[in-house]
Amino acid sequence: MARRAEANNRLDDAARAGWLYYVAGRTQDEIATVMGISRQSAQRLVSLAMAERLIKVRLDHPIAACLEAAERLREKYDLKHVDVVPSDPGSSSTTVGIAEAGAAEIERWLKSPEPQVLAIGTGRTLKAAIDQLPAMECPQHRIVSLTGNIRLDGSAAYYNVIFSMADAVKARHFPMPLPVLASSPEERAVLHSQSLVQVALKLGAQANVAFVGVGELGPEAPLCQDGFLSQDEMGELTRSGAAGEICGWMFDHDGALLAGSFNDRVASVPLPSRDNASVIGFAKGRRKYEALRAALKGRIINGIITDEATAAYLLNA
């Protein structure tokens, strides 16, 4: 209790310091004087306010190039939602910008007073976006995970996107306590017969919107790195023409779901219908170019949040 109150006080102070710094435009020295602390402490509070995302910064100006790219993307691929953020050449981050813009879009859905079913995939990009969400109270919505977060070794993955999200927005949530890939179609059937999983499957089918990461394949693929898939399985996949995956569903360079054993073993919830729902992919960066292009071509997603450079590739591809 005391601990909790102290933490709150500290965040309160951070908020106040951040407000004085960013809104009132005082220097950290002035803030220190006003709040009766040392300048260093004021600096710490200000940076804490940023780190805890108490201070939100948003760009409120349509950068012409981004808008134009977005419009052309929308037309070319017949998309429901497009967001193009500026590129940051030189940054190796695969999430900066996407995370903020993605969070804004998720927040837009969450603000709806109508109850919504939001489906969510997994992955670093999505996790980064979720981390940008403010605390909200959204008991009217339901959030369903589209894919399992159990690794080959049985442990749960670090990127437990749905729990972080539910925690931030206080909504009912339906995880998928499954691996991404079952060992056989028969095992998948068994797994899917669990009642918990049944609920998730049913909800997934009625989702109003899905937010998904777009995975590239190959030995470096996050799917392998995160321990959802073995290198052997990955090699087999790329040999059979897979270009990318979304929630484990493998597709080829034309964006057609791969027929055959792999997708028959994917334990994820099927993606919501692109006719009724928005399926929005979050991704940027060279390594995702081909997977994104294929996903858009095959209409596996009908919305995208990406950056200028990736948008340029997708327009020329």
Next chain:
Amino acid sequence: MARRAEANNRLDDAARAGWLYYVAGRTQDEIATVMGISRQSAQRLVSLAMAERLIKVRLDHPIAACLEAAERLREKYDLKHVDVVPSDPGSSSTTVGIAEAGAAEIERWLKSPEPQVLAIGTGRTLKAAIDQLPAMECPQHRIVSLTGNIRLDGSAAYYNVIFSMADAVKARHFPMPLPVLASSPEERAVLHSQSLVQVALKLGAQANVAFVGVGELGPEAPLCQDGFLSQDEMGELTRSGAAGEICGWMFDHDGALLAGSFNDRVASVPLPSRDNASVIGFAKGRRKYEALRAALKGRIINGIITDEATAAYLLNA
């Protein structure tokens, strides 16, 4: 044209630089390198982005003290809307904080898809809030000025709040081309019979929300400084017990509208009914304490946006 395009390019660059600085977290040196300009130019673009309000900063954390004060104010005065922002002791500004919070509240109303009639007063505080509004497209709403902006000498006041607002949000707007005070009740009747004014009067009566400044009286009052009222008239007013004014309507220390000649000559649109509409006062600072207290007590306003220090006074008064 060329000039216009150049200006847009510059703003685009500013937006991009601001994005890289505030969202991507790069230093100005890095931005300079990336954008191929000098560090100083990068700095200028970043600060231009701030000056032009392309970058919006907001505090997304309920500071406990502010929330609590807001809740107590709401109860004590039975208010529909209360917003309390942190105080910035040492700042002499009467608008910092209020302007941002006020703009956020105005924006909230403007975002409504339902057509709204927004009424708006005048004054420095309101002007500062309007200046914080982002560009929007709100053709569904109508904005009506509650009060004239013609000075004693016949010129229009600098604080032409309604025009700035309509300009920013692209809504139909209905100004009041009148002085604040007519020379006699009869003159007021004549002025009000003009068809332009008739429209404004009618709209004012159906307003869903009104945003108003709260004016203090006395020789230093903005009403005098801005040349809406002569010193003689002001003296007469304070002698007759006036404690403050909203849109020219004078009220005493209990918040009762003054009976008698003054208010009979006020040419403003009557304030919308507090039963059906929100009438939100924007004000903070010592000099407004008494006027605010009276306005709240008499229920001339049923919403307030103010700061901690003012809230504390109002709670103890």
Next chain:
DNA sequence: GCGATAGGTGAGTAATTGCCCATGAGCAAG
């Protein structure tokens, strides 16, 4: 009780940023 540990503090220092100035390009008026 006691050591380990997390997290906070101030000092000092390096990095970053804000601002003033002199300069020069672009442009309209004379």
Next chain:
DNA sequence: CTTGCTCATGGGCAATTACTCACCTATCGC
């Protein structure tokens, strides 16, 4: 063509901010 004006630029410097280090304190598990 010249003049006067506006506005962007880069240099330089002072102010401000970020980071590291050593130290301190409260809490927790043993």
